[in-house]
Amino acid sequence: MTEELNVLDYRRTDLYGHLLGIFTKLNILSTLNITASQLLDFLIDVDVSYHPTPYHSFYHAADIVVILYYMLNELDAKHYLTNKQIAVLMISAICHDIGHPGFNNDFQTKTKSDLASYYHNQSILESQSIDITIDLLRKHSLLDETDLLQDLILATDMAFHYDLLEDVNQLEEETWSAGWNDDQRRRFARILLHAADISNTVRPWPISKQWSDLIVREFFRQGDAEKTAGLTVSTGMDRDLDTQASISLRFTEGIVQPYFQSLATLLPKARRWLVALEENKVHWQDLKAATPLAASLGHDTRVSMPAGTITVLSNPLQHLIKPVRIMRTSSHSTALVSPPSSELKRSHSSSLRHS
Numbered sequence: 001m002t003e004e005l006n007v008l009d010y011r012r013t014d015l016y017g018h019l020l021g022i023f024t025k026l027n028i029l030s031t032l033n034i035t036a037s038q039l040l041d042f043l044i045d046v047d048v049s050y051h052p053t054p055y056h057s058f059y060h061a062a063d064i065v066v067i068l069y070y071m072l073n074e075l076d077a078k079h080y081l082t083n084k085q086i087a088v089l090m091i092s093a094i095c096h097d098i099g100h101p102g103f104n105n106d107f108q109t110k111t112k113s114d115l116a117s118y119y120h121n122q123s124i125l126e127s128q129s130i131d132i133t134i135d136l137l138r139k140h141s142l143l144d145e146t147d148l149l150q151d152l153i154l155a156t157d158m159a160f161h162y163d164l165l166e167d168v169n170q171l172e173e174e175t176w177s178a179g180w181n182d183d184q185r186r187r188f189a190r191i192l193l194h195a196a197d198i199s200n201t202v203r204p205w206p207i208s209k210q211w212s213d214l215i216v217r218e219f220f221r222q223g224d225a226e227k228t229a230g231l232t233v234s235t236g237m238d239r240d241l242d243t244q245a246s247i248s249l250r251f252t253e254g255i256v257q258p259y260f261q262s263l264a265t266l267l268p269k270a271r272r273w274l275v276a277l278e279e280n281k282v283h284w285q286d287l288k289a290a291t292p293l294a295a296s297l298g299h300d301t302r303v304s305m306p307a308g309t310i311t312v313l314s315n316p317l318q319h320l321i322k323p324v325r326i327m328r329t330s331s332h333s334t335a336l337v338s339p340p341s342s343e344l345k346r347s348h349s350s351s352l353r354h355s
């Protein structure tokens with residue numbers, strides 16, 4: 001098992017088997033006292049509850065599980081978490097974008113969607129993922145205590161990126177290893193999940209490029225919808241103004257690189273990812289030079305899609321949506337361009353502790 005494993009090459013059934021293997025190797029079945037068939041039933045339900053969006057699909061979630069497994073085993077991260085925390089982290093990973101419609105939190109807020117209303121414009125999609133996940137966990141009798149799971153999924157809201165970055169540096173100054181208390185281990189789990197969630201640009205180039213194709217396709221689809229609705233197009237989502245290379249370079253240099261540089265102080269073996277990141281930047285710079293302005297992915301451009309992707313799927317989740325109060329709102333695109341406001345920092349600390 002290496003970081004070079006590409007889930008996009010897997011058919012669904014093979015992917016289920018692969019995920020079962022990861023959960024088994026991490027002793028999650030024994031930790032949670034569940035059977036393999038119980039976990040498989042859960043994974044299938046999770047898959048069905050994801051939408052067939054270009055990027056935020058079950059395949060993205062499976063990729064995050066693969067990368068976390070790599071971080072736990074190959075980058076030595078597992079020594080700093082308990083077995084129970086590892087189990088919750090991996091379940092959070094496979095569920096963290098469940099129900100994502102492919103249009104981000106800002107879009108939900110701008111369009112005054114039902115979801116935005118349900119969740120009071122606060123971490124809308126993450127809150128929805130938490131609710132769907134808890135319902136599925138109950139249905140499959142997998143996990144009773146969900147505080148950590150809620151905390152972890154909520155922290156995948158990109159609005160908290162800069163707070164997590166600050167926390168990486170803070171943790172590095174605090175006592176390591178056996179000296180860590182439970183709160184420090186929870187913070188570390190948040191940091192790991194977010195790292196995995198933004199890890200596309202530190203992957204080997206062919207994998208990195210495929211994920212970029214998918215996220216850009218989703219961004220431009222949202223940009224098109226915003227234009228159609230007469231709304232201001234979100235930053236980095238206008239196919240007439242942005243290129244795939246410029247979007248990727250901006251995200252790499254502004255978000256991923258500083259985060260992984262800090263992460264490498266906590267997990268020294270993560271330095272290998274900084275090398276991959278630099279190599280990928282060269283690819284993007286070459287592509288940027290070759291792609292003057294017009295969008296690099298047009299409406300009709302064919303891009304990579306996961307093997308076995310379901311192309312027609314009704315929304316099976318409406319009956320699961322119910323109102324809760326969890327704070328914050330933001331989006332991928334906000335984090336691309338905006339440093340955190342003091343307001344964001346205040347609400348972050350309260351909201352992460354809220355769950």
Ligand SMILES: [Zn+2]
Nearest residue numbers: 060096097197
């Ligand atoms: Zn994600």
